[in-house]
Amino acid sequence: MVSRLLFQSFKRFNSTYKGPGKSYLPPKPIDNKPTHKELSPAQRAYLDRVIRVDQAGELGADLIYAGQYLALSHNKKVKPIIKHMWEQEIHHRKTFNELQTQYRIRPSILTPFWKIGAFGMGFATGFMNKEAAMACTEAVETVIGKHYNQQLRVLSNNFKDIENLNNGQNDDSIEIQHLKGTIKVFRDEELEHLDTAVQNDSKNAKPYWLLTESIKGVCKTAVYLAERI
Numbered sequence: 730m731v732s733r734l735l736f737q738s739f740k741r742f743n744s745t746y747k748g749p750g751k752s753y754l755p756p757k758p759i760d761n762k763p764t765h766k767e768l769s770p771a772q773r774a775y776l777d778r779v780i781r782v783d784q785a786g787e788l789g790a791d792l793i794y795a796g797q798y799l800a801l802s803h804n805k806k807v808k809p810i811i812k813h814m815w816e817q818e819i820h821h822r823k824t825f826n827e828l829q830t831q832y833r834i835r836p837s838i839l840t841p842f843w844k845i846g847a848f849g850m851g852f853a854t855g856f857m858n859k860e861a862a863m864a865c866t867e868a869v870e871t872v873i874g875k876h877y878n879q880q881l882r883v884l885s886n887n888f889k890d891i892e893n894l895n896n897g898q899n900d901d902s903i904e905i906q907h908l909k910g911t912i913k914v915f916r917d918e919e920l921e922h923l924d925t926a927v928q929n930d931s932k933n934a935k936p937y938w939l940l941t942e943s944i945k946g947v948c949k950t951a952v953y954l955a956e957r958i
Contacts, residue, residue, distance in 0.1 A: 784825035789847035796851025863931035868944035870923035877916035
Protein backbone atom coordinates (compact mmCIF):
# COMPACT_ATOMS: atom_id res chain seq x y z
CA MET A 730 0.00 0.00 0.00
CA VAL A 731 2.75 2.44 0.99
CA SER A 732 4.87 1.56 -2.02
CA ARG A 733 1.91 2.10 -4.35
CA LEU A 734 1.12 5.50 -2.80
CA LEU A 735 4.78 6.49 -3.12
CA PHE A 736 4.93 5.46 -6.75
CA GLN A 737 1.77 7.36 -7.64
CA SER A 738 2.83 10.45 -5.69
CA PHE A 739 6.36 10.46 -7.08
CA LYS A 740 5.25 9.84 -10.67
CA ARG A 741 2.65 12.63 -10.57
CA PHE A 742 4.95 15.16 -8.90
CA ASN A 743 8.04 14.32 -10.92
CA SER A 744 6.19 14.53 -14.23
CA THR A 745 4.85 18.02 -13.53
CA TYR A 746 8.00 19.60 -12.14
CA LYS A 747 10.10 21.26 -14.84
CA GLY A 748 12.77 22.90 -12.71
CA PRO A 749 13.52 26.63 -12.44
CA GLY A 750 13.97 26.92 -16.20
CA LYS A 751 17.70 27.64 -16.15
CA SER A 752 20.21 25.17 -17.54
CA TYR A 753 23.45 24.64 -15.63
CA LEU A 754 24.93 22.25 -18.18
CA PRO A 755 28.32 23.25 -19.62
CA PRO A 756 28.13 24.51 -23.21
CA LYS A 757 29.49 22.48 -26.07
CA PRO A 758 32.67 23.85 -27.71
CA ILE A 759 31.97 26.29 -30.54
CA ASP A 760 32.53 24.79 -34.00
CA ASN A 761 33.67 21.59 -32.26
CA LYS A 762 36.92 23.31 -31.32
CA PRO A 763 38.20 22.25 -27.88
CA THR A 764 38.63 25.00 -25.31
CA HIS A 765 41.32 23.20 -23.36
CA LYS A 766 43.97 20.54 -23.52
CA GLU A 767 42.90 16.97 -22.93
CA LEU A 768 42.59 16.24 -19.22
CA SER A 769 45.33 14.19 -17.64
CA PRO A 770 44.38 10.68 -16.48
CA ALA A 771 44.31 11.87 -12.86
CA GLN A 772 42.10 14.84 -13.72
CA ARG A 773 39.75 12.71 -15.79
CA ALA A 774 39.51 10.16 -12.99
CA TYR A 775 38.65 12.89 -10.52
CA LEU A 776 36.04 14.38 -12.86
CA ASP A 777 34.46 10.93 -13.18
CA ARG A 778 34.33 10.63 -9.40
CA VAL A 779 32.80 14.09 -9.01
CA ILE A 780 29.95 13.48 -11.41
CA ARG A 781 29.33 9.88 -10.27
CA VAL A 782 29.12 10.73 -6.57
CA ASP A 783 27.12 13.93 -7.13
CA GLN A 784 24.59 12.10 -9.28
CA ALA A 785 24.24 9.42 -6.60
CA GLY A 786 23.98 12.06 -3.87
CA GLU A 787 21.31 14.07 -5.67
CA LEU A 788 19.37 10.89 -6.43
CA GLY A 789 19.53 10.07 -2.73
CA ALA A 790 18.43 13.57 -1.71
CA ASP A 791 15.54 13.41 -4.19
CA LEU A 792 14.28 10.18 -2.62
CA ILE A 793 14.84 11.36 0.96
CA TYR A 794 12.49 14.26 0.32
CA ALA A 795 10.08 11.95 -1.52
CA GLY A 796 9.90 9.78 1.59
CA GLN A 797 9.46 12.78 3.88
CA TYR A 798 6.82 14.27 1.61
CA LEU A 799 4.79 11.07 1.72
CA ALA A 800 5.15 10.59 5.48
CA LEU A 801 4.28 14.21 6.29
CA SER A 802 1.69 14.85 3.58
CA HIS A 803 -0.91 15.32 6.33
CA ASN A 804 1.02 18.24 7.84
CA LYS A 805 -0.27 21.36 6.08
CA LYS A 806 2.50 23.57 7.47
CA VAL A 807 5.56 21.49 6.61
CA LYS A 808 4.28 19.91 3.38
CA PRO A 809 4.98 22.97 1.15
CA ILE A 810 8.40 23.42 2.76
CA ILE A 811 9.41 19.87 1.90
CA LYS A 812 7.89 20.21 -1.58
CA HIS A 813 10.03 23.27 -2.31
CA MET A 814 13.23 21.49 -1.24
CA TRP A 815 12.19 18.37 -3.16
CA GLU A 816 11.66 20.42 -6.32
CA GLN A 817 15.22 21.72 -6.17
CA GLU A 818 16.61 18.22 -5.59
CA ILE A 819 14.74 16.91 -8.64
CA HIS A 820 16.42 19.59 -10.73
CA HIS A 821 19.82 18.75 -9.23
CA ARG A 822 19.34 15.07 -10.03
CA LYS A 823 18.23 15.74 -13.61
CA THR A 824 21.23 18.02 -14.18
CA PHE A 825 23.73 15.41 -13.01
CA ASN A 826 21.92 12.70 -14.97
CA GLU A 827 22.55 14.77 -18.10
CA LEU A 828 26.17 15.43 -17.14
CA GLN A 829 26.67 11.72 -16.54
CA THR A 830 25.38 10.97 -20.04
CA GLN A 831 27.32 13.83 -21.64
CA TYR A 832 30.66 12.75 -20.13
CA ARG A 833 29.85 9.03 -20.52
CA ILE A 834 30.40 8.28 -16.85
CA ARG A 835 28.96 5.08 -15.43
CA PRO A 836 26.63 5.38 -12.44
CA SER A 837 27.47 3.89 -9.08
CA ILE A 838 27.00 0.13 -9.03
CA LEU A 839 25.31 0.56 -5.65
CA THR A 840 22.54 2.78 -7.06
CA PRO A 841 19.72 0.34 -6.10
CA PHE A 842 20.89 0.48 -2.48
CA TRP A 843 21.01 4.30 -2.55
CA LYS A 844 17.39 4.34 -3.73
CA ILE A 845 16.11 1.99 -1.04
CA GLY A 846 18.20 3.51 1.75
CA ALA A 847 17.43 7.13 0.88
CA PHE A 848 13.68 6.67 0.65
CA GLY A 849 13.71 4.57 3.82
CA MET A 850 15.63 7.26 5.70
CA GLY A 851 13.30 10.01 4.53
CA PHE A 852 10.11 8.10 5.23
CA ALA A 853 11.27 6.80 8.63
CA THR A 854 12.29 10.23 9.94
CA GLY A 855 9.14 11.81 8.53
CA PHE A 856 7.04 9.08 10.12
CA MET A 857 8.65 9.85 13.50
CA ASN A 858 7.67 13.54 13.41
CA LYS A 859 8.45 16.84 11.70
CA GLU A 860 11.41 17.57 13.99
CA ALA A 861 13.07 14.25 13.15
CA ALA A 862 12.58 14.88 9.42
CA MET A 863 14.18 18.30 9.76
CA ALA A 864 17.05 16.84 11.80
CA CYS A 865 17.59 14.37 8.95
CA THR A 866 17.65 17.26 6.47
CA GLU A 867 20.10 19.20 8.63
CA ALA A 868 22.47 16.23 8.87
CA VAL A 869 22.30 15.33 5.18
CA GLU A 870 22.74 18.88 3.94
CA THR A 871 25.64 19.50 6.32
CA VAL A 872 27.54 16.60 4.77
CA ILE A 873 26.57 17.54 1.21
CA GLY A 874 27.54 21.20 1.70
CA LYS A 875 30.98 20.27 3.00
CA HIS A 876 31.41 17.73 0.21
CA TYR A 877 30.60 20.28 -2.47
CA ASN A 878 33.05 22.75 -0.90
CA GLN A 879 35.78 20.11 -1.02
CA GLN A 880 35.09 19.45 -4.70
CA LEU A 881 35.25 23.15 -5.48
CA ARG A 882 38.64 23.44 -3.77
CA VAL A 883 40.05 20.52 -5.76
CA LEU A 884 38.63 21.72 -9.08
CA SER A 885 40.04 25.19 -8.44
CA ASN A 886 43.51 24.09 -7.29
CA ASN A 887 44.27 20.99 -9.35
CA PHE A 888 43.14 22.06 -12.82
CA LYS A 889 45.60 24.91 -13.42
CA ASP A 890 47.33 23.12 -16.29
CA ILE A 891 44.21 23.45 -18.45
CA GLU A 892 45.03 25.91 -21.19
CA ASN A 893 42.60 28.44 -22.52
CA LEU A 894 43.35 28.44 -26.24
CA ASN A 895 41.90 31.91 -26.70
CA ASN A 896 44.59 33.73 -24.73
CA GLY A 897 47.30 31.12 -24.28
CA GLN A 898 47.18 31.42 -20.48
CA ASN A 899 46.62 28.64 -18.00
CA ASP A 900 43.02 28.87 -16.96
CA ASP A 901 39.91 26.78 -16.45
CA SER A 902 38.11 25.69 -19.60
CA ILE A 903 34.56 26.83 -20.22
CA GLU A 904 33.38 23.33 -19.37
CA ILE A 905 35.14 23.26 -15.99
CA GLN A 906 34.00 26.79 -15.21
CA HIS A 907 30.41 25.76 -15.76
CA LEU A 908 30.84 22.58 -13.75
CA LYS A 909 32.13 24.65 -10.85
CA GLY A 910 29.26 27.06 -11.38
CA THR A 911 26.80 24.17 -11.22
CA ILE A 912 28.30 22.90 -7.98
CA LYS A 913 28.29 26.38 -6.44
CA VAL A 914 24.61 26.91 -7.25
CA PHE A 915 23.62 23.51 -5.93
CA ARG A 916 25.79 23.89 -2.82
CA ASP A 917 24.07 27.17 -1.97
CA GLU A 918 20.65 25.57 -2.38
CA GLU A 919 21.67 22.63 -0.18
CA LEU A 920 22.84 25.04 2.52
CA GLU A 921 19.56 26.88 2.16
CA HIS A 922 17.84 23.56 2.97
CA LEU A 923 20.05 23.24 6.05
CA ASP A 924 18.97 26.69 7.25
CA THR A 925 15.34 25.81 6.55
CA ALA A 926 15.65 22.67 8.67
CA VAL A 927 17.11 24.59 11.62
CA GLN A 928 14.40 27.24 11.32
CA ASN A 929 11.79 24.48 11.45
CA ASP A 930 12.91 22.96 14.76
CA SER A 931 15.44 20.34 13.67
CA LYS A 932 17.29 20.78 16.97
CA ASN A 933 14.14 19.84 18.90
CA ALA A 934 14.31 16.30 17.56
CA LYS A 935 14.82 13.61 20.17
CA PRO A 936 17.44 12.21 20.41
CA TYR A 937 18.96 15.03 18.31
CA TRP A 938 22.65 14.19 18.66
CA LEU A 939 22.24 10.46 18.07
CA LEU A 940 19.93 11.02 15.10
CA THR A 941 22.02 13.62 13.30
CA GLU A 942 25.40 12.01 13.94
CA SER A 943 24.12 8.60 12.80
CA ILE A 944 22.75 10.09 9.59
CA LYS A 945 25.97 12.03 8.98
CA GLY A 946 27.93 8.80 9.37
CA VAL A 947 25.69 7.01 6.87
CA CYS A 948 26.02 9.88 4.38
CA LYS A 949 29.81 10.03 4.67
CA THR A 950 30.03 6.28 4.09
CA ALA A 951 27.71 6.54 1.09
CA VAL A 952 29.84 9.35 -0.40
CA TYR A 953 33.02 7.29 0.02
CA LEU A 954 31.49 4.23 -1.62
CA ALA A 955 29.70 6.10 -4.44
CA GLU A 956 32.97 7.76 -5.51
CA ARG A 957 34.67 4.39 -5.89
CA ILE A 958 32.06 1.76 -6.69
